[in-house]
Amino acid sequence: MTSPLAAPTAQPTVARLSVHGLEVRYGEALAVAGVDLEVAAGTAVAVLGANGAGKSSLAAAIVGAVPVARGRVHIDGTDVTAWAAHRVARLGIAFVPEGRGIFPHLSVADNLRALLRAAVEPAERADALGRALSTFPVLRDRARQLAGTLSGGEQQMLALARVLAAPPRLLVADEMSLGLAPKLVDLVFESLARAKAQGVTILLVEQYVDRALELADTAVVLRQGRVDWHGPSTEAREHAVSGYLGGG
Ligand code: ATP
Numbered sequence: 485m486t487s488p489l490a491a492p493t494a495q496p497t498v499a500r501l502s503v504h505g506l507e508v509r510y511g512e513a514l515a516v517a518g519v520d521l522e523v524a525a526g527t528a529v530a531v532l533g534a535n536g537a538g539k540s541s542l543a544a545a546i547v548g549a550v551p552v553a554r555g556r557v558h559i560d561g562t563d564v565t566a567w568a569a570h571r572v573a574r575l576g577i578a579f580v581p582e583g584r585g586i587f588p589h590l591s592v593a594d595n596l597r598a599l600l601r602a603a604v605e606p607a608e609r610a611d612a613l614g615r616a617l618s619t620f621p622v623l624r625d626r627a628r629q630l631a632g633t634l635s636g637g638e639q640q641m642l643a644l645a646r647v648l649a650a651p652p653r654l655l656v657a658d659e660m661s662l663g664l665a666p667k668l669v670d671l672v673f674e675s676l677a678r679a680k681a682q683g684v685t686i687l688l689v690e691q692y693v694d695r696a697l698e699l700a701d702t703a704v705v706l707r708q709g710r711v712d713w714h715g716p717s718t719e720a721r722e723h724a725v726s727g728y729l730g731g732g
Pocket of ligand 1: 513514533536539540542
């Protein structure tokens with residue numbers, strides 16, 4: 485299998501992410517309780533923590549997929565707090581949410597076209613679509629099938645293909661490898677590494693802690709919505725483990 489990122493694409497301009505005092509609430513519940521985070525342009529950060537620690541909520545708030553109760557999100561110095569998700573996406577920010585974020589009532593090919601319309605110049609779209617489909621032959625075979633009727637793993641491949649067909653400036657990936665067979669997990673991490681080599685800034689929430697830390701430059705361990713530890717990924721493992729054992 486080849487990655488679509490191996491194909492020549494416009495070099496993305498790297499994006500820097502800054503998060504200050506971020507809070508996310510669901511009713512009375514405080515899921516993210518004042519998080520500060522700096523992700524330098526072209527680097528990868530792994531966001532770790534127990535179930536319920538607030539990882540998905542943090543990722544979703546950064547890209548405008550859930551409301552920010554307090555705090556600020558800046559991308560390259562632009563304050564994007566409270567921007568609608570589609571407006572954030574137009575800055576070249578790609579979000580792969582846990583649960584995939586595909587359009588179940590569109591075909592596989594139309595799902596890919598929908599992303600490419602927002603992310604790729606018209607003249608390059610056909611090539612990008614071809615690259616996405618050739619990376620995942622199963623998607624080519626099922627190009628006309630409704631995405632909602634794909635298997636779980638196939639849906640995850642579609643979510644990945646959507647992102648990789650048009651390398652973003654910042655990729656916010658929440659459990660991208662969830663439910664994938666080991667070979668496809670390898671493909672996810674290879675693709676992420678290649679994206680990083682191309683200068684894509686990455687925020688990664690991952691169940692495969694060791695693999696996430698291999699890719700990441702820095703790591704953040706969340707506990708009950710707060711930053712429990714942050715530092716270089718090479719030092720993160722023991723803190724991550726105590727974070728997981730300590731509960732959310
Ligand atoms: P996991 O690893 O299990 O996916 P997580 O670290 O990603 O967990 P979140 O999904 O962000 O954690 O959840 C943080 C807290 O917010 C949890 O207590 C969760 O129950 C709660 N929560 C998340 N989404 C909602 C929602 N839509 N409504 C109410 N509470 C929510």
